[in-house]
Structures are given as C-alpha cells and as structure tokens.
Amino acid sequence: MKEDHLDIKTPEYVAIQFQIAGLGSRAAAFIIDQVLLMLVNILIVVALFFVMDGIEQLPFFLTSSSFPIAVVVIGLFVLNWGYFFFFEFFSGGRTLGKKIVGIRVIQENGHSITLLSSFIRNLVRLIDSLPTAYFLGIVMIFFHSKHKRLGDLVAGTIVVHERKAKKKKKLTxxxxxxxxxxxxxxxxxxxxxxxxxxxxxxxxxxxxxxxxxxxxxxxxxxxxxxxxxxxxxxxxxxxxxxxxxxxxxxxxxxxxxxxxxxxxxxx
Incomplete structure (x- = not known):
C-alpha cells in the first residue's frame, strides 16, 4: 500500500514532506492514552469510595451522598477531555500515546497546533465518539483521503508521523x-x-x-x-x-x- 504524504511549500518555495498517520498508528496511540486515563479514572473512583465511607465526618452541607459523586463525574469529564487538549497544545501536538507511537498533530499549513485549533479539535471529539467507541471518527479516518476525523476537518489540523532529522555525515x-x-x-x-x-x-x-x-x-x-x-x-x-x-x-x-x-x- 502506498504511503500517504502531505507536501507543503514554504514562502521560499522549499518543499517539506510529512507522512500522514493512518488509522493503525492513530488507533495505537489512542489505546495507549485510554489505558493511561482508565488507570487514573480507577484511582479516582477508588478514592471516591473512601470519601463516601467517611462522609459522616464531612460538614453538614456536604453530607449528601450525591455531592461527591457529582464532583467526581464532572472531574472525570474535565480530566478525560482536558487530557487531550492540554497535551496536544502544550506538548507540540503530542499526547503521551502519540509520543510513544511517534505521531503528532499539526495545522494543515505545517505550523504547530494553536490553542484555538486544539480546543476545537477536542471539543468535536465528543461528536467523533458517537454513537459508541469512536465509530464515527474511525469511519472518517478510514475513508478520508488525508485520514481526518471530523475534529480535524473543523479545526484545520492533520495527524502526521514525527519528522526525524537525517543523520548528517558531516557536522556543521x-x-x-x-x-x-x-x-x-x-x-x-x-x-x-x-x-x-x-x-x-x-x-x-x-x-x-x-x-x-x-x-x-x-x-x-x-x-x-x-x-x-x-x-x-x-x-x-x-x-x-x-x-x-x-x-x-x-x-x-x-x-x-x-x-x-x-x-x-x-x-
């Protein structure tokens, strides 16, 4: 199968080529991220049980069992969504899973992902996950010519393999x-x-x-x-x-x- 590439020309007419990440590498990175998040989620839920066990010792306005549950549910949502947003912007388009697999998110013009594009891309992740198990996102990546999910289309981003600098025989x-x-x-x-x-x-x-x-x-x-x-x-x-x-x-x-x-x- 022929590898997909993205060719970008600089203002100086220098061509830079990126290899587009396909469904396999993106799925591998996503699975790694999900495993890490699942471990953190389990630790938080276990901590909730300890809180619920000692709820009688909490102040009167926190004694309702629904309060810590509501806080944890909101916290888990922020954690699972914010993980991708935070790492992709502050770590050069790489979550921990993407770093391990060797892929990253960039803008279509070759620049690093911006705060706005990272926010939009991960906000639309909620739609890509529909109806279940990221079915819509998987279908989009598989059939799109540049392996984009809906979030990439809206945010103007693309996932590529890391550019590895070629070893030079002669040092500058x-x-x-x-x-x-x-x-x-x-x-x-x-x-x-x-x-x-x-x-x-x-x-x-x-x-x-x-x-x-x-x-x-x-x-x-x-x-x-x-x-x-x-x-x-x-x-x-x-x-x-x-x-x-x-x-x-x-x-x-x-x-x-x-x-x-x-x-x-x-x-």
Whole structure:
C-alpha cells in the first residue's frame, strides 16, 4: 500500500514532506492514552469510595451522598477531555500515546497546533465518539483521503508521523562547537509555559547567532552574546547576572538546541 504524504511549500518555495498517520498508528496511540486515563479514572473512583465511607465526618452541607459523586463525574469529564487538549497544545501536538507511537498533530499549513485549533479539535471529539467507541471518527479516518476525523476537518489540523532529522555525515561548524563544549538540551530546564513564550522572531535571532558564532571576531561575539542573552535568557527564567561570556554563550547554544526542535520545521 502506498504511503500517504502531505507536501507543503514554504514562502521560499522549499518543499517539506510529512507522512500522514493512518488509522493503525492513530488507533495505537489512542489505546495507549485510554489505558493511561482508565488507570487514573480507577484511582479516582477508588478514592471516591473512601470519601463516601467517611462522609459522616464531612460538614453538614456536604453530607449528601450525591455531592461527591457529582464532583467526581464532572472531574472525570474535565480530566478525560482536558487530557487531550492540554497535551496536544502544550506538548507540540503530542499526547503521551502519540509520543510513544511517534505521531503528532499539526495545522494543515505545517505550523504547530494553536490553542484555538486544539480546543476545537477536542471539543468535536465528543461528536467523533458517537454513537459508541469512536465509530464515527474511525469511519472518517478510514475513508478520508488525508485520514481526518471530523475534529480535524473543523479545526484545520492533520495527524502526521514525527519528522526525524537525517543523520548528517558531516557536522556543521556550530554542531562541532556544541559537541566540543559537551553541551546538550538537558543542560537547561525550560518549562512548557516559558517555551511557548518564544516567537518565530526569537528563533530567527538565535538561529542567526548560532550560525555566525564561529565567524565573529571575539570582541564582536562577546558584545552580541550579551545583547542576545539579555533579550532571550530571561524568557527561560535564567538569571544572566554574574555570568561570564563563556557561560552566557553556553546557555544560548543550549537554548538554540531546544528551540531547534520546536522551530526547525516551522514555515
């Protein structure tokens, strides 16, 4: 069977190709997510029994047995719906199941999924699950030319396989410099909220800095390092005060590696 692909052209007329995720890989990711959610749901229901057992000790306005049940029902709905919405937006279009399988949700133009598209996509998930066991969603994915369910059509999203960067036989100058310094993405801890604060302009700035790093005279490089560090590092929650030029360079190069994963294939 021929693999389905999505071809996108950048404004610079560079073609980027994505392999569209089919029913099998999407079903596998969904099953993993559902198993994880089921375990959490079971733990919550077990906790409810303990609450019900000790309900006589609750304040008088909470002694109605229907109150904790109503709270748990609402909580389970928010958990099961919010899980997909939260992970798909804050984890680059990947739930835990999608990460394991190696697929992700993106917009049709190749950009990362937005807050609105993630919200719409998962809101329509309620319809895709009808009449039972995601029957409508399965039928849509199977017959649609781009394997889209109704939520994807409404939100303008598509599920694709992760793009794996090809191993290069020859390292670029900045990659050699980073390897020489022994730097890696794990050298900085940046939470998802801080990561989302970086824009395409920030990526272009630090990408240009990294690509010109070895070409700049030392004095000019130190000056540029301090200027960019003052602009970008505070967004990562990193205090630049008291750091020397080498430490700032290392922080910026690690930040470059982190942002590269998010923005390298952005249009």
């Amino acid at each position: 100058p900045i990659e050699k410099e980073i390897n020489h310094r022994g730097l890696s993405e794990n050298d900085l801890e940046i939470d998802e909220w801080s990561l989302k604060s970086f824009s395409s302009k920030d990526w272009k700035l630090i990408s240009t800095y990294a690509n010109r790093f070895n070409q700049l005279p030392l004095e000019e490089r130190n000056q540029l390092t301090n200027q960019i560090a003052d602009l970008l590092l505070p967004k990562s929650g990193i205090d630049v005060n008291g750091k020397n030029d080498t430490e700032l360079e290392n922080d910026l190069l690690v930040l470059y590696l982190i942002l590269k994963d998010e923005w390298e294939f952005e249009l």
